[in-house]
Amino acid sequence: MSKLSGKSIIGFSRSDSDEVFTKAVNPATGENLEPQYFSASSDEVTKAVDLAEKAFPVYSNLPAAKRAEFLRKIAELIEEAGDAIAERGVQESGLPEARMRGETGRTTGQLRMFAALIEEGSWVDARIEKANPDREPLPKPDLRSMKRPLGPVVVFCASNFPLAFSVAGGDTASALASGCPVLVKAHHSHPGVAEIVGNCVDQAARDTGMPEGVFSLLFGGGRTIGVSMVEAPAVQAVGFTGSRSGGTALMKAAAGRQQPIPVYAEMSAVNPVVLLPEALKERGEAIAEGMLTSLTMGVGQFCTNPGLIFVPSDADPAFKQKLASLVAEAAGACMLNAGIAKAFKESTAAIAAIDGVETVATAKDAGDNCGSPAVFSVSVEKFLNNSDLEAEMFGPATLIVEGTVEEIEEAVSGLEGQLVGTVHGTEAEIKNYTSLVKALEGRCGRLVFNGFPTGVDVCHAMVHGGPFPATSDGRSSSVGTMAIDRFCRPVAWQAFPESQLPEELHNSNPLKIWRLVDGERSRDAL
């Protein structure tokens, strides 16, 4: 691996700004990591946006096979950089090497999944209605439609996924797949991993003949660089994974533009888990063991972390007892950065201090920058009367809420939007809780039965989204192939000559994609 430069990637150039931004910090040791990173200048932000705007008509009209080649090349170069990513990633995130390797595999898998999706091609939702000049009262025109990319997209790297939701993560992969150039804002916690991956994307763009500006990577502050990118008129959409305050600030900036643009912000969730009586009786301790694993995975720093557990108050106590003993014996671990560790301590202290909250168990404090698992409990009655109890504790902590099943259904119905809702029950008993399951469906993007909310499979059927404030736009998913739809809009062509139509809409169906022809799904030529 070549030496890190600390400089933003502006199209095919490197920044020459000397404005100091940050050095990464190893959260496990507190030591600064070289090199110095510099903020992109405002002229450089403008230049990156201009290059993206110029790249858009070229890039968006390339054959899908060319874009797929680009995505696969990125994946290949990231794999080649695997050792460097693992080494730097562990230093920057405090996460173990196995996690870095696993997340690298997930990232390259996502890039290849989108490459395959656009090579196959049916995702564009091509629709053809043939002309009928004899229709009464009016002749029917030939109409053909499909999804087309929106334009340059700004992607914000996530603190908790240095790879899978960062420079070449799901937002970038899906936007590039759709035909949108991408401008990435790096996260201050892991600039080194960002630069390594940014170099891979940059090299892949050159190697596969992509237009300059299809990708830029900018270092600098979110409130300055980040907001100015979102406000740039040429930018047409935003992808973000992070805090509720960060996401809502971007929503506000995007809505306040002369031309408002969509923001896909995945923000915060407590991911309610409902435990039903028969399941608790049958396997309360086993559920507690699974819950501990889910709760402490990645030091609880997943947006799908189970932060709220509803338990019927007259249920078998084995679950709660077991979870308490497991948590008491669990070990704290290094969190992603000092700010997250501090916020975790503050948020658990705030929950613990609320009237009616009992601290069921806490693990021993493992020291600076560490997050120690904790379990609290409260009655549904108290929960319903204090919305602060619904606040996310970003880290390995959860709140058990106890009450009657009727009270639990009421509480679930009143929750804010969530990414995941989980139910543990027997197949027999769940039939008695249909209205509770429906209430949960109303609040969540994904429902899990007899499992745990962490672990987000990357596939066609995944929905990683959910009503506000889980995300800014519950109509979308940021994981899986559905994510590509976020960066597109439908366009229709009426009575157009084939020479001016995308190949997907040609009579001969040269790409052999599935199309809706006069209302019937078909892969045939017309």
Next chain:
Amino acid sequence: MSKLSGKSIIGFSRSDSDEVFTKAVNPATGENLEPQYFSASSDEVTKAVDLAEKAFPVYSNLPAAKRAEFLRKIAELIEEAGDAIAERGVQESGLPEARMRGETGRTTGQLRMFAALIEEGSWVDARIEKANPDREPLPKPDLRSMKRPLGPVVVFCASNFPLAFSVAGGDTASALASGCPVLVKAHHSHPGVAEIVGNCVDQAARDTGMPEGVFSLLFGGGRTIGVSMVEAPAVQAVGFTGSRSGGTALMKAAAGRQQPIPVYAEMSAVNPVVLLPEALKERGEAIAEGMLTSLTMGVGQFCTNPGLIFVPSDADPAFKQKLASLVAEAAGACMLNAGIAKAFKESTAAIAAIDGVETVATAKDAGDNCGSPAVFSVSVEKFLNNSDLEAEMFGPATLIVEGTVEEIEEAVSGLEGQLVGTVHGTEAEIKNYTSLVKALEGRCGRLVFNGFPTGVDVCHAMVHGGPFPATSDGRSSSVGTMAIDRFCRPVAWQAFPESQLPEELHNSNPLKIWRLVDGERSRDAL
């Protein structure tokens, strides 16, 4: 037909508010039309929203066949009320009876189209990924996803489509089809037609056993009743067709809620037409004749009206001459209401007064509340330097913009978002203008070749949308089957027992819909 009451429909009840709202005015005569309409009280708005919220879990979980029955019944009752609608519609809109009859047919056609769409069922985009416990490094869970309705939707009636974009128009039909209850805010211009159609929807809901609250119709002011409906926490989406100021006010209200919600506002457009040299040479006069028809259809009161015509300055002058003579001889006609007629006169006067604008031709003033066709012209150079020239003149007026083809491409690239872009050219010459066509594509939801922008076919492939400010959300269409997607979000179920899954996701595929199973499209059972 039963006598009009002047009262809002709140679930299955009628308003008892005595707060005076408006009487309709016949724009052709200026006379007031009975009865007096009353504003819903704020308690009644709250009650209507509460009923919709309670109806949602019931209505959204009905089999699609039941919702289809409801939609078909609405269509049937509207047809039975056809004479009453035609009579009152002509009085309220100043439009001819044939238009009222035609729009009624379009409206019932839309309702039946959505009924057929949900009966067929594949629109839900069902996706199934089968479990694979042996997958490495992690087992693959069973995941199934499909679109589910958002919740109660507020629909604002349009001034210019008393039927097709009003009480039981496209927004209502698509929202009801998806499973969302609908709260309609009537337009002050045609409360009588609103009440007649509202009675049909209400009766259909009772006849087909729908839950109370699936539909309400409210009379009252947009700034009070309308905004309070948008701000009600239970409301989850908004459909609107109207002015830019009205639409952006709703966007602001929706974005400012504690939970921001999507607004689908179709607002304003000038729908650029580009005339290429060979087409002008071959058939300039014929294009002028078609343009006059498109320009004056419905007294120019269509959102797809051709308000901007780009003509190469060295082209054959026959088009411009012919259009001038046709417009000079054309007749003005009654507009929808006094406010629209006044705004039309003001907007044409404002364009005519801009430096460099030439008044090419105007029809004779036809009197109060009438819109008289008019054509103006200006150079591209002036056009590029004054964004006021891009303002919509809502009515039968258009602006010819003359310059070189290069200048025209520059002007098209810089336009605001549009519903429709049109090109006239020969099939031979258009091959030389690919970048111009692509520039137009970037600004429009629909492109028309050798036709005219008015006339929006209701079908699967239609896109009636476009980048802001044509609509608030260019990722959507308000016409055709695509419109249903606006009111849905995807939901995934992981490892769920079949008893708790929608039928669309059952192994046996009882509805025989198209599904994406492990990435392959199929109608088979698993």
